[in-house]
Amino acid sequence: MTQHTDVVVVGGGQAGLAAGYHLRRQGLEFEILGADPAPGGSWQHMWDSLHLFSPAEHSSLPGRLMPVQPGETYPGTKHVVDYLTAYEKRYDLPVQHGTHVDAVRRDGDRLLVEADTGTWRARAVISATGSWSRPFLPAVPGRGVFDGRQLHTVNYRRPADFAGQRVVVVGGGNSGAQIAADLALDDRVDTTWVTRRPPRFLADYIDGRALFDVATARRRALEEGRSDSGGVASLGDIVAVPPVRAARDAGLLEAKPMFARLAADGVRWDDGSHTGSDAIVWCTGFRPALAHLAPLNLRGPRGHIPTDGTRALGEPRLHLLGYGDWTGPASATLIGVGRPARDAAREIAQLR
Structure with a gap:
């Protein structure tokens, strides 16, 4: 049986939760479909020693500061998972964990979201699946003969x-x-x-706080028609x-x-x-996990979907969130995803 809602968010990690926070503030009905069986997004799969680049107070989603981790300037991954779990509960976000979305299709004036647990018909879709599930391996000669x-x-x-x-x-x-x-x-x-x-x-004194400020300054410069400073990439x-x-x-x-x-x-x-x-x-990077959007036939250069902000140029009912600067400056970071999530929710609220 097909369920009906205003918005379906595909992805239950940090970007999906930020989207849910702002969709609720817009008074929209929505469902968040997360492939992981538990809260925490990709953070629950990281290596043991990984820590954030920024202190907790500069690593927060909209609405709730990340608490300080005792004894740590830069929080570890378990602390981040605990924060995301508590965030989801605090705002009573409707996340269906363990739900894998197979396809998003056009269905008249709506979008149809097909998952392994059901089908949803929605006014709009926010894709927030990130890239962790799509690691990139380069084509290096001999990769198939290595014995290790x-x-x-x-x-x-x-x-x-x-x-x-x-x-x-x-x-x-x-x-x-x-x-x-x-x-x-x-x-x-x-x-x-x-x-x-x-x-x-990068210089030793630079952490995620400075990087976010640089990314924000670059966005403002581009919006005002000033020259591109190169942003974070210019620093190292x-x-x-x-x-x-x-x-x-x-x-x-x-x-x-x-x-x-x-x-x-x-x-x-x-x-x-x-x-x-x-x-x-x-350690050769990732590609955006966009296979579920293939039926919409929107892919552009380098596997990206062309966007205006977060909105897909070829499908105005689709927004992409958290994949990198092409879907909002610093949008793949905890602190950076809030602004594009807010903008996406506002645009969706104006859809008729």
């Missing part, structure tokens, strides 16, 4: 899993640097860090969180250039040099 383990960021948990092993970490972003540092600081693991270009560390690629600083300052984060290919027993460079390896950790 190959993992992506999504599979990494702790250094103890690699005790006594040689590990190559691939990736020059935050995940690559943090996982390389996590492993390098454990003397049971022989770690090699590989990046496509020399790592660009890697936030020097305490473990990264510790490993860097100890000389443990000396990156090698990207290898040419994998061999059965490790990695090889064009000059003939070789590093043996028991495992490769690919």
